[in-house]
Amino acid sequence: MVVSSSVLPINPSDHFQELNKTITCKQIHENYMDSSIIDLILLSDSSSTQHEAELRKLQSVLTSWSSFQLINHGLSSSLLNQIRQVGKEFFALPLEVKQKQSSTLDSYEGYGGDRVKNDRLRLKVSPLDQRNLKIWPESLPNFRETLEDYNTEISRVLEMILNAIAKSLNIEENRFFKTCGGEEGINIYARFNYYPPCSSSSGQFLSLEPHSDGTILTILLQDKQVEGLQVEKDNQWFKVPIVPDALFINIGDQLEIMSNGILKSVVHKVVISDKENERTSIAIGCVPHPDKEIGPFDEFIDRERPQLYNKVTNYFGVLFHNKYRRGERGITSVKLNLERYT
Ligand SMILES: O=C(O)CCC(=O)C(=O)O
Numbered sequence: 001m002v003v004s005s006s007v008l009p010i011n012p013s014d015h016f017q018e019l020n021k022t023i024t025c026k027q028i029h030e031n032y033m034d035s036s037i038i039d040l041i042l043l044s045d046s047s048s049t050q051h052e053a054e055l056r057k058l059q060s061v062l063t064s065w066s067s068f069q070l071i072n073h074g075l076s077s078s079l080l081n082q083i084r085q086v087g088k089e090f091f092a093l094p095l096e097v098k099q100k101q102s103s104t105l106d107s108y109e110g111y112g113g114d115r116v117k118n119d120r121l122r123l124k125v126s127p128l129d130q131r132n133l134k135i136w137p138e139s140l141p142n143f144r145e146t147l148e149d150y151n152t153e154i155s156r157v158l159e160m161i162l163n164a165i166a167k168s169l170n171i172e173e174n175r176f177f178k179t180c181g182g183e184e185g186i187n188i189y190a191r192f193n194y195y196p197p198c199s200s201s202s203g204q205f206l207s208l209e210p211h212s213d214g215t216i217l218t219i220l221l222q223d224k225q226v227e228g229l230q231v232e233k234d235n236q237w238f239k240v241p242i243v244p245d246a247l248f249i250n251i252g253d254q255l256e257i258m259s260n261g262i263l264k265s266v267v268h269k270v271v272i273s274d275k276e277n278e279r280t281s282i283a284i285g286c287v288p289h290p291d292k293e294i295g296p297f298d299e300f301i302d303r304e305r306p307q308l309y310n311k312v313t314n315y316f317g318v319l320f321h322n323k324y325r326r327g328e329r330g331i332t333s334v335k336l337n338l339e340r341y342t
């Protein structure tokens, strides 16, 4: 079923017409990315004999792909199915009901779509007292409870992953988590995505333009059946396979900044070729508290590797979105001009 949608506050064709000025990828590559499966139990259990090896694997996968498939994360299949289900139920609502959740130009939250390419609903889920419950769909009985449960589980996973990444980079375990505001301070946004089946005669449709996320990292639950996500590596595109019940984790711009470029945010896009089935996904964007200053950690700066990024505050709310609206990458405005290192 194809769902009609509201008018996007920003014209999508303007939105991305300059995109290729900053995001270029020379070759279409139909290969899948390597199996980069990371096991959260092994990562977090330091008494396991495989713990060190899993940390090394994490480091290597992050260096090559800036993203990975997380298994053994502790979220039950039934919770994953429920969150997918409430997302699908939302997009199936009549347009005028969805529009009650409409996003406005001055707000990142709400419902928006561009009729042809994709629909999305963005909601701030954490901190709890900043939920804008007025725009949480109220006609769907399980929506709120399911998103709350999902958020609780995702927050747990977020802390564990950030700690494991810190450990894999040989810095204090809770360094990223604490710097970004910790449990009370880190902001969590849910973005429900809907992609209609491909109606293009070319057999493929670019449904979400290439971008990197302005987050620390993003935790994505892919559709169970319909693939479409692709990541860029070495100027080529690679398809992201569907790994049942895995969460796909990708590095966002703010981890690139904090790691002084040792980690890189990944450019990704969605290409739909399925002509019959819609695709949905749920992306959880994890963002530092807007008052926290984010900059390259001292641990990653030395004579060989000088500071490569400016310090920023509220990067997600201001710099990233100003650039994103114009189809450009926010990270370019934070990079210091030291070309040979970046
Ligand atoms: O739908 C997907 O697979 C990717 C979504 C995405 O990149 C995003 O919401 O930022």
Ligand SMILES: [Fe+2]
Binding pocket: 211, 212, 213, 218, 268, 283
């Ligand atoms: Fe994204």
